[in-house]
Amino acid sequence: MSLIVSNLTKKYGSKTVVDNISFEMNEPGVYALLGSNGAGKTTSIRMILGMLEKNGGEVTWNGQPLNFDTCNIGYLAEERGLYPKYSLLDQIRYFGNLRGVTGKELDKRIKYWAKRLKVEEYIYPHFEGVESGKIGSANNVNSGKKSLFASRRTATIKKVKPKTADQLSKGNQQKIQFLIAMLSNPDLIVLDEPFSGLDPVNTDILKDVVREQIANGKYIIMSSHQMEVVEEFCTDITILSRAKAVVSGNLNEIKKSYGRVNLYIKTEVDITDYINKAGVELVNEKDKEYTCKVTGDEQANALLRTLIDNNITVIRFDLSELSLHEIFVKEVGA
Numbered sequence: 001m002s003l004i005v006s007n008l009t010k011k012y013g014s015k016t017v018v019d020n021i022s023f024e025m026n027e028p029g030v031y032a033l034l035g036s037n038g039a040g041k042t043t044s045i046r047m048i049l050g051m052l053e054k055n056g057g058e059v060t061w062n063g064q065p066l067n068f069d070t071c072n073i074g075y076l077a078e079e080r081g082l083y084p085k086y087s088l089l090d091q092i093r094y095f096g097n098l099r100g101v102t103g104k105e106l107d108k109r110i111k112y113w114a115k116r117l118k119v120e121e122y123i124y125p126h127f128e129g130v131e132s133g134k135i136g137s138a139n140n141v142n143s144g145k146k147s148l149f150a151s152r153r154t155a156t157i158k159k160v161k162p163k164t165a166d167q168l169s170k171g172n173q174q175k176i177q178f179l180i181a182m183l184s185n186p187d188l189i190v191l192d193e194p195f196s197g198l199d200p201v202n203t204d205i206l207k208d209v210v211r212e213q214i215a216n217g218k219y220i221i222m223s224s225h226q227m228e229v230v231e232e233f234c235t236d237i238t239i240l241s242r243a244k245a246v247v248s249g250n251l252n253e254i255k256k257s258y259g260r261v262n263l264y265i266k267t268e269v270d271i272t273d274y275i276n277k278a279g280v281e282l283v284n285e286k287d288k289e290y291t292c293k294v295t296g297d298e299q300a301n302a303l304l305r306t307l308i309d310n311n312i313t314v315i316r317f318d319l320s321e322l323s324l325h326e327i328f329v330k331e332v333g334a
């Protein structure tokens with residue numbers, strides 16, 4: 001399977017909001033669309049899915065124009081799109097039907113995803129134990145003695161109705177919309193800001209699902225502002241800045257192109273003088289933990305050699321590439 005996006009362009013009046021964006025995916029994985037607010041991510045996604053008219057460019061899936069007929073797509077929109085006052089289960093079923101999943105199979109998939117995403121309690125009626133007050137000094141009717149269990153609390157079982165969308169938090173609405181996106185078992189999963197508004201526990205749940213979908217051979221396009229999260233599983237990226245792609249390609253290759261310039265050193269003695277003499281930029285020092293910027297491998301190796309020659313025990317010496325966050329700030333900030 002392959003997805004090819006070529007020369008995607010969108011204008012509103014005289015303003016170009018997406019300017020000639022191209023990328024392709026030839027194997028399963030995550031393609032990340034990154035960029036500052038208003039850079040053009042959502043507009044690009046909508047054009048890719050054929051939901052918004054383009055001013056130029058084309059998008060193909062296995063050589064065919066990409067749309068909901070030519071590809072089994074799961075789409076999580078950035079904005080909330082549930083009907084606020086309707087039963088969640090009814091609308092989940094409705095959206096499932098629209099994607100061609102019906103009957104028992106649909107109910108089975110809803111159950112599976114509700115459990116996986118931990119949203120069962122909002123979708124299905126269920127029973128909850130409600131603790132009530134003390135039994136107090138109730139007498140044991142048969143013996144006339146006070147109950148041995150007089151100090152125990154009682155639990156009443158209460159039936160809880162499922163929720164409507166407007167009774168859910170933003171994060172839980174997001175999870176319901178994600179559930180809907182997954183009902184058709186899509187080949188191409190498009191997630192616009194999937195992690196925004198999710199707490200760390202739910203972020204981990206979603207991350208697990210994304211990893212599993214990659215392992216299942218799915219193609220995922222994802223926009224996000226959370227660089228650390230995206231970095232964990234994306235293979236390729238495009239960074240948009242003011243409608244244009246400022247960085248595009250394989251993340252590892254991109255990182256390599258910036259060189260290994262982040263150096264972290266941990267020692268037992270003060271090595272500030274050695275760092276300064278080596279011409280290395282000291283960014284931060286805390287309890288003999290040094291965060292530095294080097295020009296590359298050579299400068300880092302020279303510093304390490306000097307430390308060893310001077311019998312300094314180096315507990316940690318970690319030379320690494322720029323993080324995605326740093327690349328983003330460097331390119332978009334500029």
Ligand SMILES: Nc1ncnc2c1ncn2[C@@H]1O[C@H](COP(=O)(O)OP(=O)(O)OP(=O)(O)O)[C@@H](O)[C@H]1O
Nearest residue numbers: 012017018035036037038039040041042043044078
């Ligand atoms: N219907 C519209 N009419 C005019 N301009 C629009 C319209 N929709 C979007 N834009 C403009 O297009 C640009 C790109 O918007 P878009 O929503 O794609 O950005 P984004 O990268 O997704 O931003 P964010 O990260 O804030 O969600 C913005 O300048 C926005 O104001």
